Amino acid sequence: MESEVIENLKQIVGEDWVINDLSKMQSYLYDETEPLLRPEASEDCVVVKPGSPEEISDILKYANRILMPVVARGGATGVCAGTIPIKPGIVLSLERLNEIVELDEKNLMITVESGVTLGDLLKFLSKESKLFFPIHPGDEGAQIGGMVASNAGGSKAVKHGIMRNHVKALEVVLPTGQIVTFGGKLIKNNAGYDLLHMMIGSEGTLGIITKATLKLYPTNKYSGTLLVSFNTRREACDAVPEILQEGILPLAVEYMDRIVAVKTAEKLGTIWPVTEGSIDLMFVLDEHTEDELYSNSEKIVEICEKYNSVGSIIAETAKEQRNILEIRSAAYDSYKEILADVLDTAVPPSSVPDFFDDIAALAEKYNNDIVSLGHIADGNIHNFIMGENGKIPPYYEDLMVDIYKTAIKYGGTITAEHGTGKTKKKHLYIQFSEGEIQIMKGIKKAFDPNGILNPGTIVD
Ligand SMILES: Cc1cc2nc3c(=O)[nH]c(=O)nc-3n(C[C@H](O)[C@H](O)[C@H](O)COP(=O)(O)OP(=O)(O)OC[C@H]3O[C@@H](n4cnc5c(N)ncnc54)[C@H](O)[C@@H]3O)c2cc1C
Structure with a gap:
């Protein structure tokens, strides 16, 4: 990474919050995506840890000026390579934005900075309130910003829905550096297009989430x-x-x-x-x-x-x-160590038994010992695809296409909760028409005209 870039970033966030030594940077380059599947990270990166939305705004203005990619990094528990920087650029770690901003019990809501981890939020609530937050994607190291950006699901969706059903407002820094708030502490809000919900599940491709207001529930005893x-x-x-x-x-x-x-x-x-x-x-x-x-x-x-x-x-x-x-x-x-991939397809719940039969037939056809577990009431089954001698099996791509086409046959989706990221981008065509993908590209262009945010993720 050019020294001028590093100097400019140090000017914005302070010397202590910029890492460009490769040995120290390594742990910021990958996430929980299966090692056999994940793309190679670019090592020509710099890790930056801003302490405020204003610093993020300055970073994005600068990155936009020099056309440098920026990849947001939350808890890095994602499993579709969303946080892996595949081009030289800035890895923007949100870890310092870790304040609980406001517990608003009257409105049954809480506002937190995006770097607060799920574990810290749950600990805070169990100590300070009778209310609880139900979304739990399995790894409590996930950050609230990452959970919003990946529209996390998890096992409690059957009763409480998914992340999308719990986000009331977001503070976001747009790629231009503009700091905006979408939504509010509202139960109903119908004004204009719904930019709040555009951000949820956008996987760091449309803006950087810096604050979130979330819905809470009374705890059952x-x-x-x-x-x-x-x-x-x-x-x-x-x-x-x-x-x-x-x-x-x-x-x-x-x-x-x-x-x-x-x-x-x-x-x-x-x-x-x-x-x-x-x-x-x-x-x-x-x-x-x-x-x-x-x-x-x-x-x-x-x-x-x-x-x-x-x-x-x-x-x-x-x-x-x-x-x-x-x-x-x-x-x-x-x-994990023997897996090629963990799938998170979903089908309408009533179709799960037929989908299972098809998966069993595909397991036999490809001679892969696929095992299954998952959120059955949501129709969301995780099929574990085994690796072969420590490698991705040679038939892996054909098997993926067969499984995804099978899910779509039942009116399903290729990913119910993990997200598209970089690993499933090439399979979006199985679920969407070219026209639909063009609309997604138009949305990306409207938010991020220079394509600096998380290149290679969802759409180009
Ligand atoms: C053991 C295990 C079990 C899991 N089980 C589930 C499960 O049941 N359900 C489920 O939904 N997921 C599950 N996951 C996946 C993962 O935990 C979720 O996707 C989680 O929401 C990711 O949060 P994170 O902070 O780690 O995000 P990261 O991995 O850091 O990032 C995910 C994406 O969001 C973007 N991003 C991160 N922070 C921001 C921000 N502040 N602003 C804008 N973009 C941002 C990143 O660029 C990336 O594209 C599991 C993972 C593991 C390891």
């Missing part, structure tokens, strides 16, 4: 975790709609192939608490009263029995619940 086992995927899938039709709204309904649960438990040095069957549904319930918790748990077990469940257990103590939830959370990590 009583929680329990229920595991129900089945012999077949279809029986497990078919039980879920009836539970929802009954008016029971669990916090989470997670699906796991047993093989994933057992392998993960072994890695953690513990055991998966059920042995019957080969498929598990995990229900997390949080209710106002103890009675509601028990009656809903009983109803779930009854409905599952109608679909031939072969066993069930209720984890009531905090320790039992923690054991099950920890195994579910660690499933990805326990496979």
Whole structure:
């Protein structure tokens, strides 16, 4: 990186907040994208850690003048290479924007700077408030700005929706350096085009998010975790709609192939608490009263029995619940080193059983031991694609196209929560027509005419 650029950036943020020594910069170049899949990062980068929106504004004005790419970096827990700088440029780390700005209990909202991590937000709320924030994409190192930019989902979407449903206002620095606020502490807001929602899920390609106002909920006092086992995927899938039709709204309904649960438990040095069957549904319930918790748990077990469940257990103590939830959370990590890719396709929930059949047929066709887990009530299944001898399998691209086309056949999406990033950009054509992609390119141009923000992400 040219020394003039580094000097100018130091002028803006101060000497201590610019890193251009490659050995110190390495940990800022990659995210959680599978090592086999991720693109090579450009090492001709400089890491900058601004301390305010005004400094970000000056950085973007400067970058726009010299046409230098800028890649926003949140918690770097993303899995579609969104934070990986593939061109020489500036890596803009948001870590210093880490203040909780305002807890507004009357409006059930909280305003935070974008670099606040999910873990810190949850800790703050559990200490300072009876309210809670429900979106949980698995890794609490994710930052609020990154969660907004990637429109995070996670296991609690069945009851509470996704990040998009919880963002009321955003402060954003546009590539021109203009600092704007989209939205407000409003329940209803219909003025003009919805620029707030344009920013959500924009993956650092339209603007830099510096502050977010988020919706909160009262905490339910009583929680329990229920595991129900089945012999077949279809029986497990078919039980879920009836539970929802009954008016029971669990916090989470997670699906796991047993093989994933057992392998993960072994890695953690513990055991998966059920042995019957080969498929598990995990229900997390949080209710106002103890009675509601028990009656809903009983109803779930009854409905599952109608679909031939072969066993069930209720984890009531905090320790039992923690054991099950920890195994579910660690499933990805326990496979990570042998994986080529983790998919996050979604289909309408009623199509999940047929989608599973197609995935099983593709696993056989390509001879890949695909295993599955995921957010079944959202129709959002994570299929783990195995690597081959530590490499991406030679048929990987054909398999991806087959899986994505299968999801689209059911009216699904190629990515329900991880985002397009740099890894799925080339597959957008499977879901969208050329006309639709041209509209996306027009939006990108309107926000970022010189294309400096996160090049190579979503669209060019
Ligand atoms: C074990 C594990 C489990 C996961 N489970 C889930 C899950 O269940 N559901 C789910 O949705 N995701 C999941 N993820 C993916 C990831 O945690 C989410 O996508 C998360 O929202 C990313 O937040 P982050 O701060 O780490 O963003 P980053 O990875 O830092 O960035 C993501 C994108 O947002 C952009 N960005 C970051 N900050 C800003 C900002 N302030 N302004 C503008 N753009 C910005 C980046 O440039 C990048 O394109 C999981 C990841 C892991 C490792």
